[in-house]
Amino acid sequence: MRLTSLADYAVVMMAAAARHDAGARLSATVLAEETGIPLPTAQKLTGRLAAAGLLETARGSGGGLCLTRTAAEISLADIIEAVEGPIQMTSCVDAERHDCALEQACQVRPHMGVVNGAVRGALAAVSLDQLSCAPAQAGAQKDGWTPAFAGEQVAS
Amino acid sequence: MRLTSLADYAVVMMAAAARHDAGARLSATVLAEETGIPLPTAQKLTGRLAAAGLLETARGSGGGLCLTRTAAEISLADIIEAVEGPIQMTSCVDAERHDCALEQACQVRPHMGVVNGAVRGALAAVSLDQLSCAPAQAGAQKDGWTPAFAGEQVAS
DNA sequence: GCCCAATCGGAACGAATCAGTCCGATTTGA
DNA sequence: TCAAATCGGACTGATTCGTTCCGATTGGGC
Numbered sequence A, B: 001m002r003l004t005s006l007a008d009y010a011v012v013m014m015a016a017a018a019r020h021d022a023g024a025r026l027s028a029t030v031l032a033e034e035t036g037i038p039l040p041t042a043q044k045l046t047g048r049l050a051a052a053g054l055l056e057t058a059r060g061s062g063g064g065l066c067l068t069r070t071a072a073e074i075s076l077a078d079i080i081e082a083v084e085g086p087i088q089m090t091s092c093v094d095a096e097r098h099d100c101a102l103e104q105a106c107q108v109r110p111h112m113g114v115v116n117g118a119v120r121g122a123l124a125a126v127s128l129d130q131l132s133c134a135p136a137q138a139g140a141q142k143d144g145w146t147p148a149f150a151g152e153q154v155a156s
Numbered sequence C: 001g002c003c004c005a006a007t008c009g010g011a012a013c014g015a016a017t018c019a020g021t022c023c024g025a026t027t028t029g030a
Numbered sequence D: 001t002c003a004a005a006t007c008g009g010a011c012t013g014a015t016t017c018g019t020t021c022c023g024a025t026t027g028g029g030c
Helices: A005-018 A028-035 A039-051 A076-084 A109-124 A128-132 B005-018 B028-035 B039-051 B076-084 B109-124 B128-132
Strands: A055-058 A064-067 B055-058 B064-067
Touching: A005 A028, A005 A039, A005 A064, A005 A076, A005 A128, A028 A039, A039 A055, A039 A076, A076 A109, A076 A128, A109 B109, B005 B028, B005 B039, B005 B064, B005 B076, B005 B128, B028 B039, B039 B055, B039 B076, B076 B109, B076 B128
Parallel strands: none
Antiparallel strands: A055 A064, B055 B064
């Protein structure tokens, strides 16, 4: 029950991207500098996030990337699934695959779908703008730069 | 976002144990036979479950194991934590540890506690008796043996 | 029209964790 | 006292993860 580091990094990167204006020119390099994530790792993540449809990428010297949707429309589950693949607690959740030796006699399997849905629902309920906005209790600016907006994104 | 195989096996084993009477003599061998889990793996799991306080074990020729609580009082989160350790999506959830390089500038970290709680809550809401009772749609007996009870456990 | 710079994309390597197995320690019953 | 049965910890092989490197592609400048 732990996120992989890549998924963790992806959430941090997406939150950083969400703090910029929609039209701002972003790149894996910029996000890597802001978040402290190693550049090659950040590049790998942008690739996966783009493949999942969360980011739009443009190659070339004038290229870069931007969010395809607003921060409110992107959930934590989206990001995790983009990096780690589908959220499924056990392999038997997927009806196609049959690589569990216990499958025939397993009494627990029928219930796993419900469990899976509950966990996924908890993650889908958290949107990116909830993560990107700094909470009131913590100091808003720690490293010099200030968020472009004080409260929430326009679209909520 | 996937359970390890050991945690998966532990859930299956605990569900099998819950189907027996409270006073029934159980052992890792019996559970391994019923579930199809390899015996050495089942032994490893009983050890961890006992260390977590979910099982009570007795050594010796007349030994064995039994649940310390009723199936309704044991949650999925308890089992998973017994095998995998505490449920924490990211390492920064634990305030003691500081092994995340991004910690200083991380804007997401303050929100991770909430996310963690949501996921853990989803798992804690599922009790063992919910998993051990066979659903109506699936055939109750597939491999010959019939459950000792038709519906739910007495304690619900 | 050509060259250069900047970016994404895929492939390969090293490390860590996990799954499974084996053997020893302990306890009870005959 | 002996023997059987059980739990408990240590070890090995395999899989996956995390990181890094290098090539492919595109746009701007000369």
